[in-house]
Amino acid sequence: MTSSIVLITGALTGIGRATALAFAKEGATVVVSGRREPEGQALVAELKAVGAADAAFIRADVREEADVRTLVEQTVTRFGRLDVAVNNAGVEGATGPITEQGADNYDLIFDSNVRGVLFSLKHEMRAMLAQGxxxxxxxxxxxxxxxxxxxxxxVASKHAVEGLTKSAALEGAAAGVRVNAVAPGPIQTDMLERFVGRSEDAKAGMRAGNPAQRFGTVDEVAQTIVFLASDKARYLTGQSLAVDGGFTAQ
Ligand SMILES: NC(=O)c1ccc[n+]([C@@H]2O[C@H](COP(=O)([O-])OP(=O)(O)OC[C@H]3O[C@@H](n4cnc5c(N)ncnc54)[C@H](O)[C@@H]3O)[C@@H](O)[C@H]2O)c1
Structure with a gap:
């Protein structure tokens, strides 16, 4: 992993941040991306302190294709190539029944979770296909x-991510570009707190409904991502690994 150039979107908090730290500890060069420059620069210093060969922050809102294109171009210009990309940026939006859904919530969720992943894949795959x-x-x-x-x-946005993953994997396989997904269950992050609404009863119910009887940690997801991106998973593509304490095995 020492020589790998790794790019992570939405890397300033939660799973993205833990993944950046995990790659840094493996000695990778880590490009973290997000929308908040001061947090990004603070994370860069932390990544270098834990062992990153190098680290950089590049601002990008994944809803903007121009941002994503520049993010990939600047990564390749500065570090020579792009070995690993983690498309992590995402939002949970508002909960509520289908009968109450409106265009605002649809646009909010699909713009980051689907459009963002599509255009990230587009520009990352162009770079990876060009380098082989x-x-x-x-x-x-x-x-x-x-x-x-x-x-x-x-749910619909994440099913779309599954579809994008499979199609991109098929387009990249012959050229050595692997595309996989991780499917986390409830992971202790700010997003989970927002989703569950900070209700201790709701959280206790979710824990009890999970075979492992607990929430997962950001590091447990990060380690799975590091594995999927590594050469140990070199014949693994188009798959989605659930990191969910057995939830979807029920
Ligand atoms: N926490 C969980 O239980 C859980 C479970 C399953 C999947 N996920 C997925 O994991 C990913 C990370 O979530 P998390 O739990 O770490 O939550 P989080 O809210 O801490 O992290 C999401 C990050 O993405 C950033 N982001 C959102 N929209 C963006 C945009 N348009 N451009 C750039 N950055 C943007 C946010 O600012 C934030 O830093 C998300 O895709 C989420 O859907 C989380």
Whole structure:
């Protein structure tokens, strides 16, 4: 992993941040992206401190194709190539029944979760196809594998990520570009807090409904992403690995 150039979108918090730290500890060069420059520069210093060969922050809102194109171009210009991309940026949007859904929530969720992943894949794959290989990991969710009442738009967006992952994998396979997804269950992050609404009862119910009887940690997802991006997974493409304590095995 020492020589790998790794790019992570939405890397300033939660799973993205833990993934950046995990790659840094492996000695990779890590490009973290997000929308908040001061947090990004602070993370760069942290990544260098834990062992990154090099690190940089490049601002990008994944809803803007021009931002994503520039992000990939600047990464390749500065570091020579793009070995690994983690398309992590995503939003949960508002919950509620289908009968109450409006265009605002649809646009909010699909713009980041689907359009963002599509255009990230587009520019990352162009770079990887040109250099003859690479590995991409998309952040899906257990909501990309099964339905959840009250979360239909988020569920639909993550099912779209599953579809993009499979199609991109088929387009990249012969050229050595692997594309996989991780599908986390409930992971202790700010997003989970927002989703569950900070209700201790709701959280206790979710923990009890999980075979492992607990939420996952950001590092447990990060380690799976590092594996999928590594040469140990070199014959693995077009797959989605659920990191969910057994939730979708029920
Ligand atoms: N936490 C969970 O339980 C869980 C479960 C399944 C899947 N996920 C997925 O994991 C990913 C990371 O989520 P998290 O739990 O770390 O939450 P989080 O809210 O901490 O992280 C999401 C990050 O993406 C950034 N982001 C959102 N929209 C963006 C945009 N348009 N451009 C750039 N950055 C943007 C946010 O600012 C934030 O830093 C998301 O795709 C989420 O859907 C999370």
């Amino acid at each position: 290989g690479g590995a991409i990991v998309n952040l899906s969710s257990v909501a990309g594998l099964i339905g959840f009442p009250g979360a239909s738009v988020y």
